[in-house]
Amino acid sequence: MAELAAIAQDTRAWACYDCGKCTATCPLVRAGARYSPRRHVLATNQGKRPANSGEGTLFDCLTCKLCDTRCPVGVEYTELVLKLRELAHRDGVEVECPHGGALQSAMRIMAKGEMAQDRLGWLEADMLTEPDEGELFLWTGCTMYYDAFFPEFEMDSIAGTKAAVRLLNKLGIAPVVSPDERCCGHDLLWNGDVKHFEMLARHNVKLVEASGADTLVVPCAECLRTFKRDYGPFFSGKKPRMLHLTEFLSENLDKLPMTNGASQRVTYQDPCRLGRHLGVYDAPRAVLNAVPGLELAEMRHHGSASTCCAGGTWSNCDRYSKQIQVNRLREARQTMAPVMVTACPKCQVHFKCAMQDPNLKDEITIELRDVAEIIAASLE
Amino acid sequence: MTKAKTTITDQPVTATGTETWQPRILVFACNWCSYAGADTAGVGRMEHEPHFRMIRVMCSGRIQPAFVLKAFEKGADGVLVSGCHFGDCHYIFGNERAVEQFDKTMNMVKLLGIEPGRLRLEWISAAEGIRFAEIINEFTEQVRQLGPSPLSSKRLDDLRIEEEIDG
Known part of the structure; x- marks a missing residue:
């Protein structure tokens, strides 16, 4: 009860006046799903936990944050979902993972393992990168895993990562691209698995801090959100400046021919x-x-x-x-x-x-x- | 949706106990060929290495990357995927699906830095009891050479981190 009250306080769920704009806005609902953000907020305010099985559970939420932008009283439904999923995971509820949970397993293996990943096989001879120290850290994200896991879609998301390296090279920068990078833990966090998220967060923050970089450039939207919003407590010293690749490029447009x-x-x-x-x-x-x-x-x-x-x-x-x-x-x-x-x-x-x-x-x-x-x- | 609290084996996990160490291998076998092949080996009283657990599935085409990765995540030292020979599949093309899934799994395993030798795909028919015993012996030896999976020895550290977070 007290826990839910604290969550209602933090996410402003208490301010809900039941207008239902969130439900009306929700892309899932508009596609026909039986899902109601409003009822989840209502349940939290009544000290009840939303059901974890059947249709319309917390785990259906896309966490796209569209409802948050429409809420007249500023309830942060997406944050609420994050916190409630954490509680659900603590009680032993596991997400019915698409792809059978293979990607979650890969993330947990990265969190636990001391194994040397083979994640830089895509680097090409003309690319200038540093393995561990430098002024600018390029956080590549897990594009190589997506390409390996979805061959049937002819995925080539690594092309974006390669282009990011080439663009930075063009600006005269040899970015740090680390072979020890691990998954940022974004998905585990949003599945409620805080334990493995923290293991990944500690490792990744240490890696970035050890590089001595004062700028962190991230081409992946999810990794950037995780670094900026969720890694805060893990940084011990001064945080580097964290930017999306497009933000960094827009600052240097005049130097790009x-x-x-x-x-x-x-x-x-x-x-x-x-x-x-x-x-x-x-x-x-x-x-x-x-x-x-x-x-x-x-x-x-x-x-x-x-x-x-x-x-x-x-x-x-x-x-x-x-x-x-x-x-x-x-x-x-x-x-x-x-x-x-x-x-x-x-x-x-x-x-x-x-x-x-x-x-x-x-x-x-x-x-x-x-x-x-x-x-x-x-x-x- | 309830979290399954299972471990692959009841063998004690030691971080350093290499003298007594034996690999822990998970074998996926299809109902129609490989599982029956294992049965044939049993009925024929053929001797083979005992350090594996077998999971029977209806068809090798069902064995998704998730199954194998979960096994490695939980500390398996090796995973053997087996099914009917090409042309023999009870469901006509199930083993072709198995190859697609296996290739995908192998891609992930290599990226993750798990030795490719810990994962293997084999076709074993119901009549091939001898072949089953040979493959098990060979694969067990191969995994034994590779040593314990880094993920299984990590279990103790994992527990320590858990305490750190809880306390």
């Missing part, structure tokens, strides 16, 4: 972690607009109203997620842009999955690229 006009139309998918979680909307658009000849066409829902890829934490995938993805891809196709640009590898995974549908394939297929790839292509 973007000569190769792309002359194409693209549309931009705001990742929920970068947009609503961290408030970065302008930087990716600024760098895209700086490419000569590139036309940025916005989708109907963009910026803070953007729809997410419906699978952010590897804890929720069902026909409603699928419907959300299909609707989003239709919006993208309506812009007449042949390419959808995003700043998070997971958006790529989930949209590519939706595109496998044999009945809808022709209507929703669109080329997916990381924003770094587009910028790097304009340099050559």
